[in-house]
Amino acid sequence: MISPNHMASMPVSSVVVLSGAGISAESGVGTFRDNGGLWENHRIEDVATPTAWQKNPELVWNFYQTRRRQLLEVEPNLAHIALSKLEDDVKEFTLITQNVDDLHERGGSTNVFHMHGRLRTLRCEISQKHEERMKKDDLGDDFLLCNCCVEPNRLRPDIVWFGEMPMHLEEIYEAVENCDYFIVIGSSGHVYPAAGLVNIANSCGAKTILVNFDSPANASEFDEIHLGKAGKILPNLVNDWLN
Numbered sequence: 001m002i003s004p005n006h007m008a009s010m011p012v013s014s015v016v017v018l019s020g021a022g023i024s025a026e027s028g029v030g031t032f033r034d035n036g037g038l039w040e041n042h043r044i045e046d047v048a049t050p051t052a053w054q055k056n057p058e059l060v061w062n063f064y065q066t067r068r069r070q071l072l073e074v075e076p077n078l079a080h081i082a083l084s085k086l087e088d089d090v091k092e093f094t095l096i097t098q099n100v101d102d103l104h105e106r107g108g109s110t111n112v113f114h115m116h117g118r119l120r121t122l123r124c125e126i127s128q129k130h131e132e133r134m135k136k137d138d139l140g141d142d143f144l145l146c147n148c149c150v151e152p153n154r155l156r157p158d159i160v161w162f163g164e165m166p167m168h169l170e171e172i173y174e175a176v177e178n179c180d181y182f183i184v185i186g187s188s189g190h191v192y193p194a195a196g197l198v199n200i201a202n203s204c205g206a207k208t209i210l211v212n213f214d215s216p217a218n219a220s221e222f223d224e225i226h227l228g229k230a231g232k233i234l235p236n237l238v239n240d241w242l243n
């Protein structure tokens with residue numbers, strides 16, 4: 001671990017955080033790469049691609065309905081809460097997440113860019129409009145219909161599947177190109193374009209920091225690396241950065 005001495009000016013800086021599945025691991029939400037490339041026992045190509053939805057919509061729907069029900073059983077952990085404290089105390093703060101859960105918001109963060117979509121919302125297959133559908137009746141096994149069309153159409157998970165365009169890219173690139181500190185937490189560095197944001201931050205002169213359980217694919221891109229569980233080490237790092 002490299003000592004974060006140069007952090008003394010973080011409160012007056014522009015800070016961008018990119019989080020991945022690792023930040024939610026201590027809340028009991030399974031990651032993807034840690035389980036041999038399986039997400040909750042499923043191969044990613046069976047549940048997280050447009051082809052999977054075309055071929056076997058029941059399997060894909062059940063997979064995401066299970067993930068949506070799981071949101072009711074999990075709580076934000078100390079890492080999510082530490083990030084909301086950082087947001088409160090720095091001059092400009094942007095949180096980008098690859099996570100589809102809602103634990104950042106429930107940990108107190110506002111204005112979260114969910115670049116890979118959200119579990120809480122569903123999307124009309126025809127109009128592409130999103131709607132929040134988290135009532136008890138929305139969490140069963142049957143397909144759901146939209147409220148936006150005259151003839152209601154089937155809703156799909158509001159998730160960016162592999163092969164689809166991530167959301168909010170314009171705002172994300174703008175924030176990363178203009179930040180002083182770029183901090184990645186709990187991401188394996190395999191999924192692009194998220195994994196390439198550190199290269200943009202570097203080329204724009206930001207200080208780049210990684211907090212991850214193990215050394216990820218793109219570790220050499222970071223100025224500073226802290227290996228360990230985010231819930232354990234991030235609260236102390238945030239305190240150091242703000243003092």
Ligand code: NAD
Pocket residue numbers: 019020021022023024025026029030031032033034039098099100101116185186187188189190191211212213214216228229230231
């Ligand atoms: P990933 O699963 O590929 O990698 C997770 C990384 O987190 C690993 O490098 C691992 O070492 C690290 N990690 C595990 N536990 C940790 C902890 N306690 N503290 C710090 N680091 C820890 O995750 P990814 O890079 O985000 O890519 C996976 C893709 O799958 C994403 O695009 C995401 O949309 C999706 N996904 C989302 C969720 C979620 O919303 N919570 C969960 C699984 C997968």
